[in-house]
Amino acid sequence: MAQKAKARRTVVIGMLGTTLDTGVGSQRWVRWRPTVSLCQQEDLLVHRLELLHPPHGTSLAAVIRDDIAQVSPETEVRLTSLPIRDPWNLEETYGALLDHVRASSFHPEEEDYLVHITTGTHIAQICMFLLVESRLIPGRLVQTSPGKGKDHGAVGTHAIIDLDLSNYDTLAARFRQQQREGLSFLKSGIDTRNAAFNRIIERIEQVAVQSRAPLLLTGPTGAGKSQLAKRIYALKKARNQVTGPFVDLNCATLRGDGAMSTLFGHVKGAFTGAVGDRPGLMRQANGGVLFLDEIGELGADEQAMLLRALEDKRFLPVGADKEAESDFQLIAGTNRDLQLDVAQGRFREDLLARINLWTFRLPALRERPEDIAPNLQYELDQASQTLGTRVTMSKEAQEHFLRFATSPEGRWSGNFRDLNAAVLRMSTLAAGGRMTRDVVDEELDRLRSQWRPAGAAMTSAGEDVLVEVMGAARAAELDRFDRVQLADVVTVCRSARSLSDAGRMLFAQSRAQKKSVNDADRLRKYLARFGLAWADVSGRDAE
Incomplete structure (x- = not known):
């Protein structure tokens, strides 16, 4: 036959309340005294009370021990004097409590430990909390409170607090x-x-x-x-x-x-003009x-x-x-x-x-293309506040803008300043607060022009680009039309991260008309017409 498991004993560690625990004569029994009250709880049987007290509290501690013997004969009270001269000194109080705890033996497999934090100075209560929170005392906290009504005021109530915060779903949430x-x-x-x-x-x-x-x-x-x-x-x-x-x-x-x-x-x-x-x-x-x-x-x-x-x-x-x-x-x-x-x-x-x-x-806006859509809505709200009217975008206009904004063509060299300015301009031009595809197209043309690389048009800088990659003699043989177009292509290639990236930038509009596209191959063939390869114009290998 299996042997019945032995019941665990409840051990309370507490500090004497040199003010709250006092009482004189028979009147002390109608006064709420936290340490005595703890041993009077109907649903909490204290088997042993480790009552700690300062040297000057020896007499009061003995009175509390005797009174507990009357209300709870099952409770063994052990008195321990701690060398605390100033109970408001954190270093002294914690040091004395820590030394006591380290000298104590705990048997959590046989005993449940509660630490009473209602009595003692605030410093002592904090020290008790820290000792439990750090698991130097393997137990929980117990707090007592005075009861309500004439019949229950002296007995009061108690609450047990477990410092394992993983048990507190509400606090964690x-x-x-x-x-x-x-x-x-x-x-x-x-x-x-x-x-x-x-x-x-x-x-x-x-x-x-x-x-x-x-x-x-x-x-x-x-x-x-x-x-x-x-x-x-x-x-x-x-x-x-x-x-x-x-x-x-x-x-x-x-x-x-x-x-x-x-x-x-x-x-x-301090200097000329410093009049104050x-x-x-x-x-x-x-x-x-x-x-x-x-x-x-x-x-x-x-x-x-x-x-x-x-x-x-x-x-x-x-x-x-x-x-x-x-x-x-x-x-x-x-x-x-x-x-x-x-x-x-x-x-x-x-x-x-x-x-x-x-x-x-903080990354550049072009490094966060997936964040352009939520930031577009934010900028629309900001523009609405600035203009004093609600501004919205049609679905077609929004999709058209985002296609451009998240493509390699969307350089966003000014980052959020560019996005803010673009949305504010479109919002200002939105008739009746409704932004259409036409308004977006006008803004995209403005952005393309704003972000056009220096020398993309046929200028002396454009001539220099072609001379660098082809040599002066070959560049001079090109028709003017080809020189302008090729200079722009080479400039884009130099700013792009890869052959595919350059192709997407150059063919962003026409690619939308095709069911199957290969921008990299298209660009490669264009360059080959002039005897050029990707490495020639970009200085990098194709990805």
């Missing part, structure tokens, strides 16, 4: 929801689909809410660095992580002596975020002062004898290769090391 909201906020609510970009934003969200270290945003002009910096600040503001303002400056606009004054301020009389004190942008950003776009444009003196301000939170305004202070978080932006600038002596190596802790490269 709320955390995931908060994270999703943060990611959506950083992306301006745009449902981006590019996996690489989404990973970047996810990492930025993690860093932004946990760190005040500098952030460096790199990428081409118009990739969205300024907009993202503002969203990072707004996210930190919503999480109560900054109290100061968002201050931004494009460093490319700084010139001469005014650069130091703009950034670091000046005192009255000026705080400077760095002091304005105190407690907030300072965004320095195009940081690579800063001069050597400004770089040195910025490094000092980042490391010491102190700097010297122009003409001042006394240093100023500002505690800000820096977000820097650049479209330059700062490592190359360091190698060429244009940027301080120590400053780059200081701002390069968290670096994120």
Whole structure:
């Protein structure tokens, strides 16, 4: 016959409440005393109570032990004096509790452990929490509360708390929801689909809410660095992580002596025209975020002062004898290769090391073709707000625009600035707020002209292109019509990533009329008419 499993014993570890656990005479039985109350719970049998107390609480601990013996004879009370002189000293309190726990023996296979966190100072309660959370005490938390009504006030109630957060589906779901909201906020609510970009934003969200270290945003002009910096600040503001303002400056606009004054301020009389004190942008950003776009444009003196301000939170305004202070978080932006600038002596190596802790490269729009559609809708909403009227696109117009925008022909050299300008122009010309195919066609012609490579038309630059690939004698033998066309083809080939890519750019319109297309073969045959191969015009092998 199988032997019945032995019931597990309940062991409570608690700190004496030198205030809450007190009581005098018979009146103490109508007073809620957390430690005594814990042993009076009908649905919780405490087999052993490890009651910890400071040296001056020995007498009170003995009274509590005797009172528990009356209400719960089954409970064994063990008193332990801890060497805590100042219960509000975190280091001393945690050290004493940690030493006690390490000297104790735990048998979780035989005993259930509860840690009472209602009594003791807040410091002691925090230390108890940490010991359970770190699993140094293999148990759960128990919290007692006074009851309601004359008959139940002294007994009160209790609640057991398990710190295994994997059991708390609701808390986990709320955390995931908060994270999703943060990611959506950083992306301006745009449902981006590019996996690489989404990973970047996810990492930025993690860093932004946990760190005040500098952030460096790199990428081409118009990739969205300024907009993202503002969203990072707004996210930190919503999480109560900054109290100061968002201050931004494009460093490319700084010139001469005014650069130091703009950034670091000046005192009255510092130079001709300084008729009063000026705080400077760095002091304005105190407690907030300072965004320095195009940081690579800063001069050597400004770089040195910025490094000092980042490391010491102190700097010297122009003409001042006394240093100023500002505690800000820096977000820097650049479209330059700062490592190359360091190698060429244009940027301080120590400053780059200081701002390069968290670096994120924002991809160009043409690297994220799958994100053009959701960004198109966002730009339509923005244009509608700007124009004060709702603007929409017909299905035909939208599909036509997206075919062009996501093809190799869509260069988007200005990135989101180009997209924003294109949508605003089309929205302005949309009669009655409805954008048609004709409006889109007009805009596409404008974009093609805007992005046409320099020298694509028959200019001296075009002549030079043909001379490079054919030689002067052969180029001179071409008819003018062929020279113009071939120069454009060669220029496109040089800017394309591959033979196929160049073919798609050159035959984007006519290919739509064909059921079966091979742009690469078509381009290869065209070049062969002039005795040229892909490697001749591009300098690369065909893919």
